[in-house]
Amino acid sequence: MIDSPVPLGSCGRVTIHTHFLPVAKAHTVLTGRTIILGVTGSIAAYKAADITSRLTELGAKVFPVMTAEACRFIQPLTLQVLSRNPVASDLWKEGEGWQPGHIELADQADLLLVAPATAHCLALFAQGLAPDLLSSIHLATPAPVMLAPAMNGKMLAHAATQANLETLRARGYHFIEPDAGMLACGYEGQGKLAAVDTIVQSVKDFFANT
Numbered sequence: 001m002i003d004s005p006v007p008l009g010s011c012g013r014v015t016i017h018t019h020f021l022p023v024a025k026a027h028t029v030l031t032g033r034t035i036i037l038g039v040t041g042s043i044a045a046y047k048a049a050d051i052t053s054r055l056t057e058l059g060a061k062v063f064p065v066m067t068a069e070a071c072r073f074i075q076p077l078t079l080q081v082l083s084r085n086p087v088a089s090d091l092w093k094e095g096e097g098w099q100p101g102h103i104e105l106a107d108q109a110d111l112l113l114v115a116p117a118t119a120h121c122l123a124l125f126a127q128g129l130a131p132d133l134l135s136s137i138h139l140a141t142p143a144p145v146m147l148a149p150a151m152n153g154k155m156l157a158h159a160a161t162q163a164n165l166e167t168l169r170a171r172g173y174h175f176i177e178p179d180a181g182m183l184a185c186g187y188e189g190q191g192k193l194a195a196v197d198t199i200v201q202s203v204k205d206f207f208a209n210t
């Protein structure tokens, strides 16, 4: 620590801390857990930045996987910096090794969390379709799946979406229910992504109980 000789008006002398040592993180239920964070094309995709940051601070190894549509809402670079891990979004840009990157990642995961999860994502997961990286990882991973849906209230209420939710619930997937409130589309109703605090707490509860 040094004292700067530069006087700052009435504030006086400035203390500059020159030792920025990494602070040892306290152990949490998330320490060392590998979480694939799927991010899909919802207006709520920007909240994935906060989710990534919070889970990483709690000691989880977060690997963001974004759909092409999610990349229209938020830059992969944001999640890359916050997670300190590469962000994957392209099924055809695989890793260096012999094994396709998405299989390797799928094998390592302790949890596949998708937040926000679009109606389209729920449909792909329910039907077992795999046209992109996230849906391919979904089929390839043995990890439990936790979904935080976010969408317009009418999309959520639609019989097709409800049937997909029922299929996924019957399969044992974990859900973080959407909130009611003012939606980005201008309507009031259910479909708002659950609060980041709720999502982080759900992940903590999940690992505390496994």
Ligand SMILES: Cc1cc2nc3c(=O)[nH]c(=O)nc-3n(C[C@H](O)[C@H](O)[C@H](O)COP(=O)(O)O)c2cc1C
Binding pocket: 039, 040, 041, 042, 043, 044, 067, 068, 069, 070, 117, 118, 119, 120, 121, 150, 151, 152, 155
């Ligand atoms: C401005 C805007 C906001 C959107 N928000 C949502 C949303 O919150 N939830 C949803 O299910 N779809 C939403 N959509 C539609 C999805 O982006 C679209 O269905 C897309 O194909 C989803 O792709 P993905 O699931 O592969 O990310 C939105 C579209 C636009 C243009």
